[in-house]
Amino acid sequence: MSDIAEYERRIAFAxxxxxxxxxxxxxxxxxxxxxxxxxxxxxxxxxxxxxxxxEIASDTAADPAEIAELKASLEAEKEANAQLSERVRxxxxxxxxxxxxxxxxxxxxxRAQEAAFKEVxxxxxxxxxxxxxxxxxxxxxxxFSDEALMAELQALRAARESESSELEQIIAGLDPIIEGxxxxxxxx
Numbered sequence: 331m332s333d334i335a336e337y338e339r340r341i342a343f344a345x346x347x348x349x350x351x352x353x354x355x356x357x358x359x360x361x362x363x364x365x366x367x368x369x370x371x372x373x374x375x376x377x378x379x380x381x382x383x384x385e386i387a388s389d390t391a392a393d394p395a396e397i398a399e400l401k402a403s404l405e406a407e408k409e410a411n412a413q414l415s416e417r418v419r420x421x422x423x424x425x426x427x428x429x430x431x432x433x434x435x436x437x438x439x440x441r442a443q444e445a446a447f448k449e450v451x452x453x454x455x456x457x458x459x460x461x462x463x464x465x466x467x468x469x470x471x472x473x474f475s476d477e478a479l480m481a482e483l484q485a486l487r488a489a490r491e492s493e494s495s496e497l498e499q500i501i502a503g504l505d506p507i508i509e510g511x512x513x514x515x516x517x518x
Contacts (some may be wrong), residue, residue, distance in 0.1 A: 340503050341411045350405045352397065359392035446499070450492050457485040457492075 464482045 334414060337413065337414055338418075341407055341414065345404065345407045345411065347369055348407060352400050352404060352447075355392040355397055355400065359397075443499070447496075450496055454489060457489045460485045488493050 461482055464485075
């Protein structure tokens, strides 16, 4: 993005120099009087940018071919500037669109994760209540049966499965962070 800003700055500088050159040539052609030397100009930024106007037109009469060449250069630079501006605008629009889509996906993922955590918490609570009820019945000797043991075993399996699912979600959330840290360490 900084390259585009730098190109825009350079093109604007070149356009300004070309514009000053065209104006100076027009002025000389109209007045046909020698002008004082123009103010000192900085070194050109591009190697392909024309030299300052004082070096281009050394005689007092304007050459129509040079004027046409300078106008063509000015138009080409304006067109290049317009194209770069359009590219910058398109890039910004694409970034905004991508950012909005990512924000929506992130929001949906957060809501899904919250719902899953609530579901896991409710399942854990129900399993804990079932285990407590079964133990109470077994302690009282009322319902010491295979069905009670199987229900408790299923509740324990469901609790372990819930914990396993929760751990997988945590690991899946940490994987991108770990990969990013590993990639940064390798780059350094």
